Amino acid sequence: MVITWYGQSCFKIQSGELSLIIDPFSKEIGLTPPRSRTDILLVSHSHFDHSNIDAIPEGYFLIDGPGEYEIKGMAINGFPAFHDNQSGKELGLTAVYAIEIEGIKVCHLGDFGEEKISPELLEKIGEVDILMIPVGGKFTIGAEAAANAVSQIDPKIVIPMHYHVAGLKIKLNGVDEFLKETGAGKKTPQEKLTIKKKDLEGKETEVVVLKAA
Numbered sequence: 001m002v003i004t005w006y007g008q009s010c011f012k013i014q015s016g017e018l019s020l021i022i023d024p025f026s027k028e029i030g031l032t033p034p035r036s037r038t039d040i041l042l043v044s045h046s047h048f049d050h051s052n053i054d055a056i057p058e059g060y061f062l063i064d065g066p067g068e069y070e071i072k073g074m075a076i077n078g079f080p081a082f083h084d085n086q087s088g089k090e091l092g093l094t095a096v097y098a099i100e101i102e103g104i105k106v107c108h109l110g111d112f113g114e115e116k117i118s119p120e121l122l123e124k125i126g127e128v129d130i131l132m133i134p135v136g137g138k139f140t141i142g143a144e145a146a147a148n149a150v151s152q153i154d155p156k157i158v159i160p161m162h163y164h165v166a167g168l169k170i171k172l173n174g175v176d177e178f179l180k181e182t183g184a185g186k187k188t189p190q191e192k193l194t195i196k197k198k199d200l201e202g203k204e205t206e207v208v209v210l211k212a213a
Contacts, residue, residue, distance in 0.1 A: 001102050003130070003193040007031040007168065007212035008049050009110065009161050011132060012038070015101050018072055021060075022097070022108050022132075023050040030169035031212060040071055044110030045083065045094045049170060065095055075100040079124050083140070084113040091139065098125055103197045107153070108132040111140045111162065117152050129200050131155035136163030136172030143173065147181035156203040158182070159193070165212045175209060182207055 002014040009023040012034060020040040024033050026048045033055040043051045043064040053062065061071050066078040077098045083091035094110035107128040117125075131153055134140035140162055141149065150158050160179075164172045179187060184207035191211055 001104060001195050003106075003159070003195070003210070004213050005159065005161065005192075005210035006034050007165055008170075009044065009108070009132070009134065010034065010050075011108070011159075011161075012036070013099070013101070013106065015074075018074065018101075020074065020099070020101075021056060023110070024052045024055050025049040026052045027055075028169070030167045031165070034213075040074065040076070042076070042078075042097055042099075042108070043095075044097065044108070045092065047111070050111065063097075073101075077124070079121060081110065081112050081121060082114050083111045085115045096121065096125065098128070104129045104195070104200065106130045106132070107155070109134060109149070112149070113140050115141075115145060117149050122152060125153065128153050128155040130157045130159065130195070132159045132161050134162035135160040135175060135178035138170075138172050143177035143181045146178055150182060150205065155205060156200045157193075157195070158205060158207045159210060160207065179207060179209075 004012045008025045011022045013020045019038045021038040022042040029049050037057045041060040066080045069076040078095045081096045082088040083094045097108045099106045135146040163175045187209040189209045189211035
């Protein structure tokens with residue numbers, strides 16, 4: 001499995017010939033959205049920095065909300081969550097996705113904004129190998145709440161997302177505060193994450209920072 005990050009909450013997950021893209025953004029945010037073909041396209045919510053489906057060539061299976069899906073051997077479960085800590089009154093809902101592929105469970109928290117993960121959502125998500133979590137605050141949880149969510153979920157690998165990077169026009173905090181809150185220390189961003197199930201055996205939680213492609 002190869003995971004590439006494009007900035008904001010946008011990722012590409014590649015497994016052999018099968019690919020999945022999550023939350024493609026509009027170029028209006030100052031970054032370059034992915035334009036490669038994909039088999040499956042996930043959208044957590046309809047905000048312009050998460051739902052630019054026009055950037056992706058046609059031919060994909062679109063999932064844009066909660067539900068259970070089985071596509072080409074990939075199991076995907078979407079669960080509703082609030083985009084803010086006011087029960088959605090300010091920013092509405094976002095979807096949290098649990099994706100199982102190659103025997104690895106990846107959880108993408110979308111624009112999660114609640115103060116903490118509810119016991120109900122935690123149970124639905126289940127055990128997680130790789131967690132993609134927003135950390136930049138302003139419109140989602142920030143560093144402290146994200147660190148607490150990591151403790152709740154207890155994944156093997158954490159990939160922070162939705163934080164300030166060079167060129168981004170949306171005002172968000174950087175990743176450093178989250179790294180401090182989790183005790184991860186300074187991290188050198190990686191171009192991509194290549195991982196196999198055997199690499200996760202016996203692994204304790206590790207934060208991996210990716211470079212925006």
